[in-house]
Amino acid sequence: MQPPRGTRDFPPEIAILRKDIFTKIEKIFQKFGFDPVITPIVEYWETLKGKYGDEAENKLIWRFKLPYSKKEYALRYDHTVPLARFFARFQSKLPFKRYVIDRVYRYEEPQKGRYREFWQADFDIIGSRGSESDVEIILIVDTVFKEFNFDNYKIKVNDRRLLRGIFEEELKLHDNLILHVYRVIDKLDKIGIDEVKKELKEVGLNAEKIDKITDIITLRGNEVLEEAERKYGKNQNVEISVDNLRCILDLLPGRTRKRVEIDLSLVRGLDYYTGMIYEAIVDKPKIGSLSGGGRYDNLIRLFTKKNIPAVGGSIGVERLIDAGLELGVFKLDKKTYTQIAVIYIGNTFKDAWEIANKLRKEGFNTYIDLMKRNFKKQMEYVVEKDIRYLIIIGEKDLKEEKVTFQDRITKERIRVESKKLIEFLKEKIK
Amino acid sequence: MQPPRGTRDFPPEIAILRKDIFTKIEKIFQKFGFDPVITPIVEYWETLKGKYGDEAENKLIWRFKLPYSKKEYALRYDHTVPLARFFARFQSKLPFKRYVIDRVYRYEEPQKGRYREFWQADFDIIGSRGSESDVEIILIVDTVFKEFNFDNYKIKVNDRRLLRGIFEEELKLHDNLILHVYRVIDKLDKIGIDEVKKELKEVGLNAEKIDKITDIITLRGNEVLEEAERKYGKNQNVEISVDNLRCILDLLPGRTRKRVEIDLSLVRGLDYYTGMIYEAIVDKPKIGSLSGGGRYDNLIRLFTKKNIPAVGGSIGVERLIDAGLELGVFKLDKKTYTQIAVIYIGNTFKDAWEIANKLRKEGFNTYIDLMKRNFKKQMEYVVEKDIRYLIIIGEKDLKEEKVTFQDRITKERIRVESKKLIEFLKEKIK
Numbered sequence: 001m002q003p004p005r006g007t008r009d010f011p012p013e014i015a016i017l018r019k020d021i022f023t024k025i026e027k028i029f030q031k032f033g034f035d036p037v038i039t040p041i042v043e044y045w046e047t048l049k050g051k052y053g054d055e056a057e058n059k060l061i062w063r064f065k066l067p068y069s070k071k072e073y074a075l076r077y078d079h080t081v082p083l084a085r086f087f088a089r090f091q092s093k094l095p096f097k098r099y100v101i102d103r104v105y106r107y108e109e110p111q112k113g114r115y116r117e118f119w120q121a122d123f124d125i126i127g128s129r130g131s132e133s134d135v136e137i138i139l140i141v142d143t144v145f146k147e148f149n150f151d152n153y154k155i156k157v158n159d160r161r162l163l164r165g166i167f168e169e170e171l172k173l174h175d176n177l178i179l180h181v182y183r184v185i186d187k188l189d190k191i192g193i194d195e196v197k198k199e200l201k202e203v204g205l206n207a208e209k210i211d212k213i214t215d216i217i218t219l220r221g222n223e224v225l226e227e228a229e230r231k232y233g234k235n236q237n238v239e240i241s242v243d244n245l246r247c248i249l250d251l252l253p254g255r256t257r258k259r260v261e262i263d264l265s266l267v268r269g270l271d272y273y274t275g276m277i278y279e280a281i282v283d284k285p286k287i288g289s290l291s292g293g294g295r296y297d298n299l300i301r302l303f304t305k306k307n308i309p310a311v312g313g314s315i316g317v318e319r320l321i322d323a324g325l326e327l328g329v330f331k332l333d334k335k336t337y338t339q340i341a342v343i344y345i346g347n348t349f350k351d352a353w354e355i356a357n358k359l360r361k362e363g364f365n366t367y368i369d370l371m372k373r374n375f376k377k378q379m380e381y382v383v384e385k386d387i388r389y390l391i392i393i394g395e396k397d398l399k400e401e402k403v404t405f406q407d408r409i410t411k412e413r414i415r416v417e418s419k420k421l422i423e424f425l426k427e428k429i430k
Numbered sequence: 431m432q433p434p435r436g437t438r439d440f441p442p443e444i445a446i447l448r449k450d451i452f453t454k455i456e457k458i459f460q461k462f463g464f465d466p467v468i469t470p471i472v473e474y475w476e477t478l479k480g481k482y483g484d485e486a487e488n489k490l491i492w493r494f495k496l497p498y499s500k501k502e503y504a505l506r507y508d509h510t511v512p513l514a515r516f517f518a519r520f521q522s523k524l525p526f527k528r529y530v531i532d533r534v535y536r537y538e539e540p541q542k543g544r545y546r547e548f549w550q551a552d553f554d555i556i557g558s559r560g561s562e563s564d565v566e567i568i569l570i571v572d573t574v575f576k577e578f579n580f581d582n583y584k585i586k587v588n589d590r591r592l593l594r595g596i597f598e599e600e601l602k603l604h605d606n607l608i609l610h611v612y613r614v615i616d617k618l619d620k621i622g623i624d625e626v627k628k629e630l631k632e633v634g635l636n637a638e639k640i641d642k643i644t645d646i647i648t649l650r651g652n653e654v655l656e657e658a659e660r661k662y663g664k665n666q667n668v669e670i671s672v673d674n675l676r677c678i679l680d681l682l683p684g685r686t687r688k689r690v691e692i693d694l695s696l697v698r699g700l701d702y703y704t705g706m707i708y709e710a711i712v713d714k715p716k717i718g719s720l721s722g723g724g725r726y727d728n729l730i731r732l733f734t735k736k737n738i739p740a741v742g743g744s745i746g747v748e749r750l751i752d753a754g755l756e757l758g759v760f761k762l763d764k765k766t767y768t769q770i771a772v773i774y775i776g777n778t779f780k781d782a783w784e785i786a787n788k789l790r791k792e793g794f795n796t797y798i799d800l801m802k803r804n805f806k807k808q809m810e811y812v813v814e815k816d817i818r819y820l821i822i823i824g825e826k827d828l829k830e831e832k833v834t835f836q837d838r839i840t841k842e843r844i845r846v847e848s849k850k851l852i853e854f855l856k857e858k859i860k
Contacts, residue, residue, distance in 0.1 A: 007470035064494035
C-alpha cells in the first residue's frame with residue numbers, strides 16, 4: 001500500500017497547498033516574460049548520457065530497458081538537458097524564456113527535503129549573454145521568496161570563472177586535486193573554516209596554499225571582489241568575473257541587493273556551469289539550498305553545434321515547501337475546494353440533489369452526500385472537510401419552499417426562499 | 431533531438447492551450463465536490479500486477495528494474511489502481527471524491543490520439559452504491575463537452591450485469607467464448623452489423639445464438655431495456671441492471687438525457703468493472719472514445735479487504751484535444767502569457783529595463799529584449815509572439831519623461847507621462 005520508497009502520495013490538503021504554491025510561482029515566471037514548455041518525463045538514455053557526471057550516471061539516474069524495447073530509457077534527471085534538446089529541435093526564436101514546474105527523478109537515499117521523485121520549478125533564458133539576464137534570474141528568486149513572506153533567506157552568488165582563475169590558473173590546483181578542493185570549500189557553510197582547513201590538508205595541500213584559499217573564501221560580498229582584484233587581478237578570468245559580479249550588484253534593485261552576497265566558497269555540483277552561479281538558502285531550518293542555478297554557455301552547443309549562451313535557475317519546491325511548513329509561512333488549512341454542502345433531513349434527498357446540481361451549474365463548488373446517510377453522518381463529513389457554507393433542507397422547508405443557509409464561520413443562520421437561493425448565494429459568496 | 435517515440439514536446443502555444451483546457455476541466459470536477467490527489471508516476475510493479483489483464487501486463491506496461499535496484503518498478507498504466515492503493519493507505523473518510531489530471535504510460539503503437547505518454551483526467555467516487563453517483567459521473571462528462579462547445583457527442587451507457595445476465599447466464603456463452611463474443615460486439619459501431627454476424631460465426635456460434643445476440647445489440651435506448659425485460663426479465667442480473675439503467679435515465683436532467691443512449695454493444699476492455707459502464711464518442715473525427723468509465727465495486731477490496739463500492743470516469747484529454755483542434759473548438763491562438771513588451775530605441779536600454787521591472791512588480795507580464803538588439807529585431811519577436819501592448823522608449827522620450835503606449839489590436843498609439851504609466855496601464859489592461 002506504500003508508493004515506492006522516496007516517492008509520495010499527496011492527499012487533498014497537501015495537493016491543494018502545492019497547487020496554490022505552484023500557481024503563485026508560475027505567475028512570477030509569467031511576469032518576467034517566461035512561457036511554459038512541457039517535455040516528457042521519459043527520455044532516451046543517450047540524450048542524458050555524459051551531461052551530469054559519473055556519480056549521477058552510475059548511481060542516481062533512473063535508467064532502464066523495457067522487456068519489449070531495444071532502446072534504453074531514462075527518467076529525466078533535471079529540466080535543463082531536456083530544455084537543451086527541446087531548443088535544438090524547435091530552434092525557437094531568441095531570446096527564448098521558458099519555465100516548467102514538474103517532476104524529476106534521482107535515485108538518492110531519501111531524507112528530509114530529498115526524494116526520488118520530486119518537483120523542480122525551472123526558469124531559463126536562452127540567447128542572452130549580458131549581466132542583465134543573470135540579474136533577472138536572481139530577481140526572480142528574490143521575488144519568489146518575497147511572495148511567500150520568507151524573511152530569513154540570502155542569495156549566495158559566485159562566478160565559475162572566478163573559481164577557475166584563482167584556484168586553477170593562479171594557485172595551480174589541477175586535475176583530481178581541484179575537484180577535491182571544490183568539494184571541500186563548498187562545505188564551508190556546513191562544516192566551518194577549521195574543518196575546511198583540516199580537510200584541505202587531508203587532500204594534500206601545503207600550508208601556504210591552504211592559507212591562500214581560506215583567506216579568500218572566508219570573505220563575503222564586496223571584500224571578495226576587492227581581494228580577488230588586488231591579488232589575482234591580472235588573471236583574465238578573474239578580471240572578467242569580477243566585472244560581471246560588480247555589474248550584477250550594480251543592476252540589482254536595493255531590496256534584492258541586500259539579500260545577495262558574493263561568496264567564493266559557492267561551487268555547485270553540476271558540470272555544465274560556465275559563468276555566474278547562485279544558491280539561495282534560509283538560515284533555518286537546516287535543509288540545504290532552496291534554489292540554485294547559473295550560466296551554462298556551452299550546454300546548448302552539445303545539441304545544436306552552435307554557440308548559444310544560456311542562464312537559468314531552479315526552485316527546489318520540495319525544500320521550499322518543507323521549509324515553509326516548518327517556518328509557518330505555509331499552512332495545511334485548506335482541505336477542500338468545496339464551498340457549499342447541501343444537507344438533507346428526512347425524505348428530501350432527491351430535492352436536495354437537484355438543488356446541488358443547480359448550484360454547480362451556477363458555478364458553486366458543491367457537495368452532497370450520495371450515500372444517503374443521516375444528518376449526523378453528513379455533518380461529520382462537513383466538519384472533517386471544513387466546508388464553510390451549508391444549505392439545509394428538511395421536509396417542512398420543502399413544503400414552504402424554503403431552505404436554511406448557514407455560514408459555519410460567522411455562525412450566520414438564515415432561512416431563504418428556494419427560488420431566491422442562487423441570487424442570495426451570489427451575494428454572500430464572492 | 432527527438433523525445434522517445436510516442437512521447438511529445440509541447441511548445442508554449444500548445445502548453446498554454448493544454449493548461450487552459452485542464453484548468454476548465456478541473457473547475458468542473460471541483461464544482462461537483464471533487465478534490466485533487468497526487469500519486470507518483472512510478473509504482474512498484476507488484477502494485478499494478480494482475481489488475482489490467484494479460485495484454486497490458488505482457489505488452490503495454492512500462493515495467494523495469496534499475497541497474498542498482500532490487501525492486502521492480504512500473505510507470506502507472508491508469509489512475510484507478512493508484513487511487514485504490516492510495517485509498518487503502520489513507521482510509522479517507524467516505525464518500526471520497528477525488529480527481530487527477532496527469533500522465534499515464536502505455537507502450538502502444540503510436541497513432542492519432544494514441545501516445546505512449548499521455549494525460550488522463552480522472553474523477554472517482556468511492557463509497558457510494560446508489561444510481562445517483564453513476565449519474566454524477568455521466569453529468570460531469572456531459573458538462574465537460576458542453577463547456578468546450580462540442581455539439582456532436584453522445585454518451586453510450588450499459589451495465590456489466592446486463593451483459594452477464596443475457597450473454598453468460600441466459601445464452602450460456604462461457605469461458606473463452608464469451609471474451610471473443612464481447613470483443614466482436616464491442617466493435618459494432620466500427621464494423622457494422624453484417625461484419626459482427628460474420629465474426630460471431632467465425633467464433634463458433636450457431637445461427638440461433640447469433641440472431642439472439644444481434645437482435646438485442648442493435649437496439650438503442652429504452653428499446654434495449656424493454657426487450658431485455660421481455661425476453662430475459664427473470665434473470666436477476668438483468669432485472670437489477672435494467673432497474674439501475676432506468677433509474678439513471680430518470681435522474682438525468684433533460685439536456686443530458688438526450689445525449690445518453692443505452693447500448694448493449696458497449697463492453698469496455700478493463701476487467702474490473704461490475705455495474706454501469708459508459709463511453710462518450712463524437713461522430714467525427716474518427717478517433718475512438720473521448721471518455722469512458724464505470725462502476726468497479728470489487729477493486730478497492732483487493733487493497734483493503736473490505737467491500738467498498740466505487741464508480742468513476744476518465745476523460746481522454748489527448749483525444750479531446752486532438753478532436754477539438756480538428757473540429758475548431760480549440761485554437762492555438764495564444765502564443766504567450768506576456769501582455770506588454772517594453773521596446774527601447776537608441777541608448778535607453780537601462781531605463782527601459784527599469785520600467786519593465788516596475789511593470790512586473792505591479793503584476794503585468796512584461797517582456798524586454800535582454801539581447802540589446804535593434805528596434806527591428808525587437809519588433810520581430812513581438813510579432814512572432816503576438817504580444818498585444820507595447821511601451822516604446824526613445825532618447826527624446828527619456829528627456830521629456832514620457833513613453834509611447836501602443837495597442838497592436840486597436841492600433842491606439844498615445845504618449846503617456848512616465849510617472850503616470852502604471853495608473854494608465856491599470857486602466858487599459860484589466
